[in-house]
Amino acid sequence: MSTGTPLSPLTGSPLSRRRLLGVGAAIAGAAVGSGVLSACGGSPRPTAASSSKSAPALVKPNGKVTLTLWTWAWPEAPADAELQKAFETAVPEVTLSVKKFPYPDYTTALRTGVPNGTAGDVLHLQTGSMIKQYAQYLAPLESYTAEAFGEDWRSQFLSGSVEEIEASKVGLVALPQQFSVGGVMFANNKLLSSVGGALPTSYDQYLALSPKLAPKNAVAASWGAKDDWPNTDYLVQFASQWSPGIVAKAEAGEASFADDAIVQAMKFMQRTLKDKLWNAAPFATTAFPDAYNLFFNGKAASASLGTWGVGALYEGSRLDDWGAFLWPTLPDANPDPWLPAANPEMASDTSKSPVRPWRTVNVATAMRSGLDPDKQWAAWQFVRWSCSKEGQQAGAKIYSPSRVDVKPEGLNERWNALYDWQNSLSKFAERREFDYPETRTAIQTAISACCVNNADPATELKRVDAAAERARTR
Template identity: 60%
Template sequence: MGTQKPQTRGIDSQGLITRRTVLRASILGAGAITAAPLLAACGSDSGNDTGNSPRTAPSLVKPSGTVTLTLWTWAWPEEPLATELKNAFEQAVPEVKLEVKKFPFPDYETGLRTAVPNGTSGDVLHLQTGSMIRQYTQFLSPLEDLAKQAYGADWETQFLDGSVKEIRDSVAKGDPLVAMPQQSSIGGVLWVNRAVLAKAGGTVPTSHEHFVEISKELRSQNLVAATWGAKDNWPNTDYLVQFASQFKPGIIAAAEAGEASFTDDAVVAGLNYLKRTLTDQLWNAAPFATPAFPDAYDLFFNGKAATAAIGTWGTAALFATPNRLTDWAACLWPKLPDAPQDDWMGQSVSGIPQASSPSAVRPWRTVNVATAMRGDLTPDKQWAAWKFIEWSCGEAGQKAGSATYTPARKGIRPDGLNAEWQKIYDWHNELGKGAERREFAFIETRKAIESAIAAVCVNNADPKAELQRVDAAAKRARA
């Protein structure tokens, strides 16, 4: 994501975004989607059985000497930044010696499933929002009271809009807040390679029809308008979440919660539009057949594509070569045909330095990494664990970590951005106020949606029939 690279979505040393790797000098933790099966030890991951969930804050006892604290993670930087970040924490909290155990992401999922219920996992855990947090809620300590004590009564407003709510929404109703946002990103925003776009007029797409024109011109030059690595499946739901929201904001999240149906006209319209983008050839050839996610993004990084749906979680890619900070820009996907006008952006713009269109497509948001502590720790370990969370999610830790991941706190940017990209980065986070929730509460829902998208886009299946199957899967998961 020598040293083994962490298995998460990020960027390799050439600037290539991969599903499970990150830039050697940067851990982005881009919210790779967990595919872990349900915990047998926990019963259903619906979270309905909350009898074992802790309800009170842990009793913290400052140790008289040094305490060794173990962090389990897939999202930790490579050397030398790994040691620099560890040292920064230990200097801030000298009573604690931090040991970091970093896993490849699939191994991490496997390790958590047995070690967390058995009490043999790390003292502090990095988790993804949605189904991963939901599986382990009953084994984690509640943190809200500690957050109020550390950051003040308004602590939640100090984090990027929606990030704390995303963690709250990851657990069943009535369960406590059990993790804090450490890394948070806005995704789905189109990043633009100006040099490639110049070969098709130089203007970002301002409508679907304009996008099609750009694509035709670029294809004639063996270039592509947009990249999509649909073969990996998990990127596909991002587009459906975004496109469906243009017809009805929040519809995907509402449908998963049972408050609406996946057969709602808005979801059908979003899925039909996704299929239309294939028919109109906006993408690299045969995205479901040949390119995996890394291959598709490699087209953008290597100057073969005009746009890619990246967002702040790809910020480290800007630093891979000197020209990217000047050659790249960003905009939102233009308004969808037949979608209603929507002023969700308020006074914000739809692109920097060029606008795309009014009523442009919403981005998505995700807490890449949420930090939690086990609920069965001794009081001195609880103190040490909270000090790590407090520091990592506080201003000092977020500044120290900004060289390696996208901060979850407001007002903190990764280092090294030029003036224009500082504006673009802040603009991404501003758009987060209207962004869609990316993660799913249940892995069953995600898998069903992935299957529906592939069936409709590749096999010309009936959208409503496929979405009825998604409804059934979500209902079973909620039971």
């Protein structure tokens, strides 16, 4: 399955590594591919005011309406037909036509199709730079949402999911269909116990795992640094140990990328390489799929997954063999006892100030503005259904739900508790996405310079400041 989102297909049936890694490879492109949007020109930058106009009244059509969805994030057979049928059964007035693109082709199609009005009636979008680019062409949804779900509609979605869409200050122009808490480390408990190890509660404990695992040709953690996009995830997380939200503030011009918190995070990334925590030469040899193959094949004790990786649990004995934990407190970081709930598996011995995870709306569902009345009605029905309990339950075998009242099927009691625990962290999670692709690219360049060539973090991060300022003001 290749949805292009950072989640594995959530299914009660066995899931192959090949299918999961296809998804991961797609998001590796998605995380950096959105840079094409702004780098190649495209539409003028939207403002919050451009999407704050009141939504037009909806009128139910007299006959059948054909609605077109543009997406890169639609399942393959047979799940594709099952999901489409579920929607058309719920809304029999609408026939859904799905146009699915490979992710790089999707970004290209959006660049021309959205501004000239030839794109789909409903669109799947990523938060951050993509949704910011096209917000001015999307219909405002708040009045529809309150009417459909009630005035308390925000409380029906996992904490952070709606906020993730609104973080780009473009108004509510989409609803979260898929939402994940990432950056939580999955662990191979069976492998750890085979060398007398356990889930680490300090960096020293984490580091001590590698020599124990070496005779098994395994390492403490796998990192697919060659693909670049996992690197910004780690920097965002590690910087939060010194100052939560600092990377997002720096992109907005409210702080500097050369802030001590980000500098310290970069220095810690350099340290982990010198300490040989990871697989050998991750920047030179290990792409995202390779890193997860190490973990899946028992050659790494841990890997960064989170709720988007739940689908991997359904293969073999992983529901029994795997666990989850947060990066323990980083050396020399400020005490920050933010953790709202103890890990069910580490209740008495968890790090008091672990590294915060990140959150992302894998897929936000939007409708274009300016549709004719019949299409407007049909488009809202698709957005509403996709984000309703009914629609989320239909998709819960395929993607990580965004609603509080829907969960993946097939988890055992232990992993149900771990899944709930991860979602309880979303309120405190770091924002993963960037409003400007130029910012992400500049950070990735800085990380490579520091981690591969041992460049000075402060010097490299000042260059990120310059790139972010150009992106904000151009």
